[in-house]
Amino acid sequence: MSTNSRSLSRRALGRLAAAATAAAGGVTLAGCAGRADTASPDAPLRIVANNHVWAEAIREYFGEFEEHVGRRVVMSILTADQLANSYNVKLNASATDIDVMMLRPLQDLLLFAHNDWVADLTDLVTGDRDYDWSDFQEAPRQRCTVADRVVSVPVVTERPALYYRRDLVADLGGPPATLDELMAVSLELADRRNGFFGYVGRGQRAGAVSQWSSFLYSFGGDFTVDDRSAIATDEAIAAYRYYGELLERTGPPGVTNMTLEQAMPIFAQGKAAFYIDADAIYTNFLDPTISTVQDTIGFAPFPAGPAGALGYNIPSWSLSINAFSLLRDDAWEFVRWATSPEMVARIQGDGIPGARASAWADSDTLGAFPPELAETMRIGAERGVDHDRPEVLQVGRARDIVGRPLVAAVLGQDVPPVARDADAEFADFLVRDNRHRGI
Amino acid sequence: MSVLQTGPRQRRTALDGGRAGRRPRTFEQANRRLKWAMLAPALLFVGSMIVFPLLFTLDLAFSDAFGAVNSGREHVGFRNFTDALGDTRRFWPAVQRTVVFTVGAVLLETVLGLALAMLMRKAFRGMRWVRVILLIPLLTTPVAIGILWLLILDPTNGIANHLLESVGLPPQEFLGSVSQSLPTLMLIDVWQWTPMMTLLLLAGLSTLPEEPEEAAHVDGANAWQRFRHVVLPMLSTTLATALVLRSVDALKTFDLLYATKGPGGGSDFEAETLNVYAYGLTFDYLEYGLASAVLVLFTLFIIGVVLVLRRRAGRESA
Numbered sequence: 136m137s138t139n140s141r142s143l144s145r146r147a148l149g150r151l152a153a154a155a156t157a158a159a160g161g162v163t164l165a166g167c168a169g170r171a172d173t174a175s176p177d178a179p180l181r182i183v184a185n186n187h188v189w190a191e192a193i194r195e196y197f198g199e200f201e202e203h204v205g206r207r208v209v210m211s212i213l214t215a216d217q218l219a220n221s222y223n224v225k226l227n228a229s230a231t232d233i234d235v236m237m238l239r240p241l242q243d244l245l246l247f248a249h250n251d252w253v254a255d256l257t258d259l260v261t262g263d264r265d266y267d268w269s270d271f272q273e274a275p276r277q278r279c280t281v282a283d284r285v286v287s288v289p290v291v292t293e294r295p296a297l298y299y300r301r302d303l304v305a306d307l308g309g310p311p312a313t314l315d316e317l318m319a320v321s322l323e324l325a326d327r328r329n330g331f332f333g334y335v336g337r338g339q340r341a342g343a344v345s346q347w348s349s350f351l352y353s354f355g356g357d358f359t360v361d362d363r364s365a366i367a368t369d370e371a372i373a374a375y376r377y378y379g380e381l382l383e384r385t386g387p388p389g390v391t392n393m394t395l396e397q398a399m400p401i402f403a404q405g406k407a408a409f410y411i412d413a414d415a416i417y418t419n420f421l422d423p424t425i426s427t428v429q430d431t432i433g434f435a436p437f438p439a440g441p442a443g444a445l446g447y448n449i450p451s452w453s454l455s456i457n458a459f460s461l462l463r464d465d466a467w468e469f470v471r472w473a474t475s476p477e478m479v480a481r482i483q484g485d486g487i488p489g490a491r492a493s494a495w496a497d498s499d500t501l502g503a504f505p506p507e508l509a510e511t512m513r514i515g516a517e518r519g520v521d522h523d524r525p526e527v528l529q530v531g532r533a534r535d536i537v538g539r540p541l542v543a544a545v546l547g548q549d550v551p552p553v554a555r556d557a558d559a560e561f562a563d564f565l566v567r568d569n570r571h572r573g574i
Numbered sequence: 575m576s577v578l579q580t581g582p583r584q585r586r587t588a589l590d591g592g593r594a595g596r597r598p599r600t601f602e603q604a605n606r607r608l609k610w611a612m613l614a615p616a617l618l619f620v621g622s623m624i625v626f627p628l629l630f631t632l633d634l635a636f637s638d639a640f641g642a643v644n645s646g647r648e649h650v651g652f653r654n655f656t657d658a659l660g661d662t663r664r665f666w667p668a669v670q671r672t673v674v675f676t677v678g679a680v681l682l683e684t685v686l687g688l689a690l691a692m693l694m695r696k697a698f699r700g701m702r703w704v705r706v707i708l709l710i711p712l713l714t715t716p717v718a719i720g721i722l723w724l725l726i727l728d729p730t731n732g733i734a735n736h737l738l739e740s741v742g743l744p745p746q747e748f749l750g751s752v753s754q755s756l757p758t759l760m761l762i763d764v765w766q767w768t769p770m771m772t773l774l775l776l777a778g779l780s781t782l783p784e785e786p787e788e789a790a791h792v793d794g795a796n797a798w799q800r801f802r803h804v805v806l807p808m809l810s811t812t813l814a815t816a817l818v819l820r821s822v823d824a825l826k827t828f829d830l831l832y833a834t835k836g837p838g839g840g841s842d843f844e845a846e847t848l849n850v851y852a853y854g855l856t857f858d859y860l861e862y863g864l865a866s867a868v869l870v871l872f873t874l875f876i877i878g879v880v881l882v883l884r885r886r887a888g889r890e891s892a
Contacts, residue, residue: 216837220857227643246860250642330730340841389729389750391841401730528641531858535838542841546752560663571640 174231174461179207180469183221184237186212187452188418189291192485193473200472204465219243226252226457233457234466240278240287240453246528247455248281249572254456257285259467266471267493274521275450275490288474289450289490290482294437294515295349296414296508301433303408310435314353314377317409317438321385324408333385335398335407336378338545340538341531342394343378345523346412347541348447350374353440358525358537364565366537367558370442372550377440379544391542403428411437414512415451415488417505434508436515448519450490488512527568536561635866643862654867664843664851665868669875671756671839672847676824679763683820684813686764687771692801694772695779708769716766720833723762724749749834752842759831759845763824771816778812779805814887818880825876828853848872 184190190212197208213221222243225233236253238244247253260268268276268285275289297317299310303324311317321333337343351357354377356370365371382390387401395412399419402410403426417434420426437446454473456466472478479489483500494500495516501509525533536557543553635654639647658665690708694701711719727734727748735745748758782805790800806813828849831839837858839846846854852872855865 223857223860229644246641250645252642338841339836341837387730388745389747391752392750392755392835394836397728404731406730529859529861531837531854531860535858538841546842 172461177207178462179209180204180234180462180465181232182208182210182235182237182469183218183233184210184212185215185218185452187237187291188415188485189452189482189487190237192482192487193478196478196481200469203472204468206462206465208469215239222247222252226250226459229459231457231459231461234460234462235469236455236457237290237452238287238455240275240289240450241522241524241526242530244279244281244287244453244455245526245572246530248284248286249528252458253286254458254460254463254466255284255286256288256456256467256470257283259471260285260288263471267476270476270493271490272448272492272495272516274448274519275453277521278450279453287453287455288470289453290474290479291415291452292449292488292490292516293413293415293451294448294512294519295346295411295446296417296511296515297435297437298402298410298412298417298420299433299435300405300408300428300431302431304433310433311409311438312435314350314438314440318377318381318385321381321409325385327385327387330406332387332401332407334381334409334411335386335390335393335401336382336411337394337398338382338386338390338542339392339394340542341534342538343541344534344538345447347374347378347538348520348523349411349437349445350378350440352445352447352520353437353442355440355442358522358533359565362565362569364558364561366540366561367551367554372540372554373441375540375544375550375554378541379547379550382545383547386545391545400425405431413451414508414515417508418486421505434505434511436511444514444518446515446519447521447523448516449521449523527565528571529564529568532564533561533568536564631866631869634862635870637863639862639866641860647863650863654864655871657864658868658871664846665848667843668846668848668851671845672825672849672875675756675760675763675827675847676821678757679760679767680817680821680824682760682764683768683771684817686768687816688775688813690768690772691775691779692805694776705773708772711766712769714766716827716829717833719762719766720830724834727758752840752844755835755840755844759834762830762834763827766830767820767824771820774816774819775809775812778809778816781812782808810887814883818883818887821879821883822876825849825879848875 190210194210197210201208218238219242222233222236222238226247238247244253260266271289272292275292279285279287279289297310304310304320307320307323311320317334323333325331325333337346348358351371351374354370354374356368356374357365359365360368387393387407390398395416398410399412399416401407403420405427414434420432421429423429426432437444454470456463456470460466474491476491476493479491480494480497480500483489483491483494483497484503486503488504489495495513504512524530525537527533539557539560540550540554544550634643634647636649636651637647638650638653694704714722726732729735729745729747729750732748734748738745747754749755786804786808787800790804795803826849827847831845831847831850832853835845835850838854839850848868849872852865852868855861855868859865
């Protein structure tokens with residue numbers, strides 16, 4: 136190839152690059168300019184939800200709402216991870232194709248409110264006497280309020296429950312009431328060589344943090360104290376050690392790779408004596424198609440540690456309205472309908488624990504739960520701490536840091552040095568996170 | 575202006591191939607414009623799908639973007655790059671795992687792929703079926719493969735441990751173990767991608783002339799000597815191409831790692847490669863600035879690997 140032709144091709148290449156860049160800019164500008172300000176009258180109300188039993192239950196009643204509001208409702212159901220990624224991508228692009236969002240208040244809400252991705256519902260929830268915002272339990276209500284603005288409405292609440300095998304503890308005087316008893320009985324019942332485990336639980340670094348929180352509180356610790364890291368205190372180290380030992384000595388192999396999806400089936404298949412996780416998942420153990428323990432399962436409150444029996448009591452899922460939605464009025468109508476006292480009572484009557492005090496006071500709705508579980512839930516709601524993970528913007532990073540000593544404990548490593556190292560990292564992280572939050 | 579807007583005389587010029595004196599100039603002008611008009615859809619696509627995201631990523635890499643990319647962000651120069659390069663807790667271990675995973679998996683795939691290709695070189699009964707079976711792992715999506723192996727290798731309920739125990743071997747934790755995860759993932763990658771290496775090398779082998787090998791045979795060379803000194807040098811170009819293609823693909827592996835180990839590549843970050851780390855920074859931590867810087871460094875790393883492999887291949891074939 137001659138020098139001349141090479142220089143020509145370079146020039147052509149330059150032109151191509153410039154044209155492509157200009158085209159990209161043009162497409163972007165066209166995209167921005169083309170955004171509509173109002174929705175079509177025929178546009179459906181779009182709900183994006185998690186593949187949770189609540190979403191399946193509310194979907195059954197959509198016909199009533201569509202008749203009431205005169206608009207079609209479309210619900211997309213995604214797993215929790217897909218949901219988070221979908222919100223991240225779409226809300227970053229100020230997308231208008233989501234109207235109502237089902238989200239995890241403790242995982243997402245601080246960040247979403249910080250980014251102005253969720254609509255302010257304060258006047259709507261407090262200005263409607265029939266709606267009765269004060270009927271929602273105090274802890275879930277607080278978790279859905281950011282900087283004195285109500286930005287979400289809780290739909291599902293959770294507390295830890297001790298799932299146990301009645302047939303195995305009948306001769307031992309019933310389920311363990313303290314963490315010491317839990318350890319002792321788990322060790323006694325474990326037969327790991329033959330594939331039977333005393334205790335099964337989440338052991339994956341970030342995934343285990345929310346369930347480990349109850350152990351932390353019951354040992355007298357917390358993630359932060361006065362906005363400073365508290366994960367290397369004596370109480371936190373004791374909680375790390377206890378949880379690590381419980382899983383290492385009585386749990387299944389490969390537990391550090393286990394979240395809810397891996398741990399739950401082991402108990403459901405009758406291969407473990409005890410399992411602590413959210414009470415809202417109990418239906419999985421009563422379903423004969425996936426469980427072999429439906430006749431032998433028992434439910435008990437979280438066992439007491441040195442500081443008492445302190446589990447969490449949190450709104451695990453809530454509804455928010457996309458701040459970029461073109462159907463905000465109808466979106467609020469949906470949230471109002473789905474979280475009204477009547478609908479919460481109906482959904483709770485289907486066995487899904489809600490956040491309204493009136494529903495919990497109604498014996499008809501409690502009848503849907505096994506009596507032992509209903510009592511466990513009542514006790515959990517009374518004593519519960521209002522968070523199960525650090526209250527920060529970057530919850531994912533915080534859980535990764537807090538979970539590091541937990542994994543070290545499960546692997547049988549020396550906990551204090553890892554906890555001190557994680558504590559230093561968490562302290563740095565909190566400084567940056569607080570700066571982002573303007574604290 | 576398009577060719578349709580030129581006058582009748584000029585259109586004639588285009589049709590008669592520019593035989594008249596001043597006609598070629600008009601033809602060239604019209605042709606040049608038509609060329610751009612024809613290129614426009616492709617340019618629009620390339621511009622919107624490749625160039626803009628690339629420029630946007632570069633812009634983010636030099637900013638402190640966090641939480642939401644559409645909120646205010648400040649440019650911070652090379653801070654994200656220095657932060658990433660100074661991070662010995664996550665970044666450099668991720669680089670190391672990326673290299674170990676790629677080198678280990680691709681090396682095994684190449685050796686096994688070459689061995690299988692040599693075995694399949696000569697036609698045999700059922701060869702067509704063997705080729706179809708070889709294609710199955712290639713046609714399966716990595717996420718499905720991840721879930722499949724997760725079930726097979728489950729330490730408590732998986733079939734792998736039942737098989738091990740039935741022959742008197744101790745059960746293993748496989749993907750549940752911090753130390754066994756990366757080797758196990760490399761073996762899954764080998765299971766999936768060895769067939770591709772086999773098919774590529776088989777295609778290369780089928781183009782080689784038979785005479786040099788026959789001559790070596792007549793001269794008394796044994797099978798290994800014929801392979802080492804005759805077949806392998808002739809196959810080097812195909813081998814180099816296959817290595818580059820597979821290495822780039824292995825460097826970018828994400829689906830399999832994420833499907834089996836989840837965010838962060840497991841509890842002790844034991845399977846966190848650069849790709850998984852960048853994904854986590856973006857979607858779990860929402861640190862778009864740092865994530866973009868890591869991606870830029872990762873891209874430069876891949877370009878570097880390709881250049882090194884190509885240079886080596888060029889030297890060997892010369």
